[in-house]
Amino acid sequence: MSDLLSPRRTGWAAGAVLLALLPLHADGFWLQSGLFAMAAVLGAIGLNLLTGTAGQLSLGHAFFLAVGAYGYAWFAGEPAGGGAGRVSGLGLPPVAAFVLAIALAGAAGGLFSPIAGRLRGMYLGVATIALVFLGQHAMLNAPAVTGGFNGRAVPPMEVLGFSFSDSSPHGLTVLGVPFGGVERLWYLGLALVAVGLFTAHGLRQGRPGRALAAIRDSETAAAVTGVPVARYRCAAFVVSCLYAGAAGALTALVFRRVVPDHFGLALSVDYLAMIVIGGLGSVGGAAAAAVLVSLLPQVLSTYADRLPLLAPTGSDGFGATPGEAARYLYGAAIVLILAFAPGGLAGLARRRRPNSTAPPAPARTGAPSPATQPSNGKEPTS
Template identity: 45%
Template sequence: MSDVAVKAPDAAPPKPAARRDPVRLLRRLGWLVLLVVLLAVPLYLDAAWLKAGQYMMIGGVGAIGLTLLVGQAGQLSLAHAFFLLAGGTAYTVLSGPADDTRVFGLGLDPGLSLVGAVVVSAGLGLAFAPVSGRLRGIYLGVASLSLVFLGLYFGQSAEKLTGGTSTGRSPTPFSLFGFPFTNDGPQFELLGIPIRQAERTWYLFLLLTVIAYVVARAAVTSRVGRSWRAVRDNEAAASVMGVNVIRAKAGAFAVSSAYAGLAGAMTVLWFDILKPDESEFGTYGINVSIAFLAMVIIGGLGSVPGAVVGALIVNGLPQILSLYSADLGWFSGTGDGALTPILISSFVYGAAIILVVLFEPGGLAAIGRRISRRAGRSRRSPSASPPAASSRETGHTPEEQGR
């Protein structure tokens, strides 16, 4: 036996702890600060401003669903207004009193009715699968547009469900586990501020918006989101890779419809009435579908945060202008040709769409990603060796598509 000592190999040096991305930390800190601010908003703003913020959150929920369909799955849809009407009608019917002789109701718990509205809307979207699975582009857009006209027709005809266009129908006030989101029930204060209907509805809508946002981000980074993007990029290649193209398209349409149904239920709670309006600026007409499409284009197709920002612009601008115009006397004209907050807002977001298409097709999300990358590069040490190019530097990763 050799008496030459065999030197044991040196233990592998411990791997350095992965450096935290300062941009990612700042982003998470920013989201946390934003959430705290939104929780504190009802303590400082009056009911009118809270009402405006609630309407922005309605737009955010609906826009998230549409950006998943148009941006992630690559399916053009103009039927969002139809599913808003379907969700609002489903909530009103499910929660409506069963002993009302004028309209039909099932008398279910409002919380259960809200879930039922989402399920009914998703089912209607799934029923559209034979069409959405076989059409694409402008052909799918035109086919989906027909749903808006059908929805208005049946909504105005089925007076037992919607109450018709003359009087409409009031929804059952929302309550959760017996706690009412109205001025009825137990009264309490937070930091000396009474929490009444406006504040309670704000917190309810904020909770629904956060849930919708988190679920959408999870879907984008999951296997489902990857299948949507594969179908969007190349249906033949996706089929070769084992993706069921028709099933993926149907699933995307159902998910988008579920989001629209939730936004529709929130809409009837916000307006406190269900009324299938056919006026120029009605709640369920083609103009609403176009407004939601504007939200996702301005925010950036496929970007979940971008959809929320687009909703703040499109849904928030008319609300803010209305509040200021009431105080300052702006846009107070009436009749044909009068400048109204809604009309001015239409001009603004129409111009925004043109600017986005011409100069930044990726929308506000692409601008945010560019700023984020530059901030990340500026924080690197000049003497450090540059890391290998990642997919985030060379293109859009699946996770980045939802940012």
């Protein structure tokens, strides 16, 4: 009974109730911002499993988010009907399209996983950058699927005739509050985040997580103990891509349109910032930092006229725009964390709980030591 009433469990329960009640009080702008934060949480969890737990650096996360976003729009979009220049689709049910979009991102990761199984550190990081550039080229030059430069509209989610859109013929009112598309999507986003957190926690606490942590700490020692290094690294890369696909599909549903500009290298850097600020290897830290990084531009944009050295977006006034200021702030946060708190937000939280049994975050994720890393960046043979 005492375990059920522990402060940590009570805090989680109170947070869940607060999030469930938020659509009854918050306006559409903040709910939409919260949904973007939920998508960022899913993507950050996936990247943290790869980088924080397995020790694999990836700068191609934006590519797999794009695969999930465009995959959902294509699977659920209506067929072109033979018209020249029209954006095509397969016309599948939205739920099936969502699942297939996640699977497509995982399949794309599986195709790249042999490279991920052989390379590590900065070598893998450079290799994954190429995916972002290839993705940008494909998005701009495959207008029948992606819509080209202008992107394409995203069909709304629909489950058993219940539509997650403002144009739904079935009106829904809860405690006098009309529930439109964003309010309905809110609970879908909460369910996806809950599944993502639960799955990631199970992976980290189970045998796969222990094997990946051993590989991160010493590939040679892990191989000697019987861990198939290349296989686990490939699997970690695919799982990370599945999370990215879910994040991309949810982003598409919230934004209602997918455009190539959103899935550039800057998005991959944003996700890398999230996991560094949150704490490498910590699922909860990655989730908290994802919310912080994704909501900070929205907060600064809302209060730009009241904050010094900020110029509202689109104005000619002196100062940085909210987006620029947000990058400056979490860039400075990365420097401070790396210098004074390498464990990130999770490490700071553990300091407040000296009796915590949580495993410590990896001390570093840079290039491996010369003793374990050959000059060509490939996996050492055992």
